[in-house]
Amino acid sequence: DTDGDGLTDGEEVHTYQTDPTKADTDGDGLTDREEIFTYKSNPLNKDADGDGLTDGDEILKYGTNMLKADTDGDGLSDGEEVLTYHSNPNKVDTDGDGLTDFEEVNKYRTDPTKADTDGDGLTDKDEIEKYHTNPLFADTDEGGMDDGKEVELGLNPLNPKDDIPTISFDKAIIFPRVQFATASANLLPDAKKMLDKVVATLLLNPNVQVAIYGHADRRGTASFNLKLSKSRAESVKAYLAQKGVKANRIITKGFGYTRPVADNATPEGMARNRRIEFIRIK
Structure with missing residues (x-):
């Protein structure tokens, strides 16, 4: 056994046609004896299954079956998974999103290593099968809000008209004429539409905390x-809490008519003084 591979020189020459002076005739990283007796592969062919990976790499590096071009049976060869798509050749669904690696690559053009290719908060499978949105584009309807946030808010990610614009909390936000029923704290429908912008902004910025200040005009007693x-x-x-904003992110305070921003002697001034303010506190 000149090369010390476990095969006699006679076996190498007459039975297997391997090189008795080289322990690894095909240079794939496995000895001739290992290929013949342990792995049942061809010691003269360094890529027995023709998948683009050497037999040695399949056994020693990737743990794949060197006699099967597609170890996990997902439709992609082991070589494609390892070298081209960087997916796991031993798993049909590398990212666990419910779509096979083959489907992601060849049917949907999504990333088989990322469950949420476009980063919108919805898995590729949910976008395709449940919401019928585009898994490659975070805002399918181009209405200004990501698909995941629309779903979270109960909106239609395929309808741009229901996307809620957000607002900036860089400074105090004043909502004059936020409408309540007369002499009560019951919000009217138009007020809710205005507040939905605040809801959207707070849900998109979960670390922001705000104070809500209520103000009144001069009519009625101070108390x-x-x-x-x-x-x-x-x-x-x-209302914000009902829409999904955690209550511990909000504090409230009422000031009555102690902080007017306009003259209470005129109807216009009183209307400006009846307001809700949002102040960012964190």
């Missing part, structure tokens, strides 16, 4: 207006 402005601020907080 009544103080109580009413506080109740209205609480009503706004309750």
Whole structure:
């Protein structure tokens, strides 16, 4: 056994046609004897299954079957998975999103190593099979809001008209004329539409905390207006919480008519003073 591979020189020459002076005739990283007796492969062919990976790499590096071009049976060869798509040749669904690696690569053009190719918060499978959105584009309807956030808010990710614009909390935000039922803290429909912008912004920025300040005009007693402005601020907080904003991110306070921004002697001034303010506190 000149090369010390475990085969006699006679066996190498007459039976297997291997080189008795080289322990690894085909140079694939496995000895001739290992190929013949352990792995049942061809010691003269360094890539027995023709998948683009050497037999040695399949056994020693990737743990794949060197006699099967597609070890996991997902439709992609082991060589394609390892060298081209960087997916796992031993797993049919590398990223666990419910789509096979083959489907992702050849049918949907998604990334088989990322469960959420476009990063919108929805898995590729959910986008394709459940919501019928584009798994390659975060905002399928191009309405200004990512598909995942639309689904979270109960909106239609295929309809741009229902996308809610967000707002900036870089400075105090004043909502004059936030409408409540007369002398009560019950929000009217138009007020809710305005507040939905706040909801969208807070849901998109989960670390932001805000204070909601309620203000009133001069009509009525000081105690009544103080109580009413506080109740209205609480009503706004309750609406935000109902829409998914955690209540511990919001504090409220009512100021009655103690902080006017306009003259209470005119109808226009009183209208400006009846307001809700949002102040970012964190």
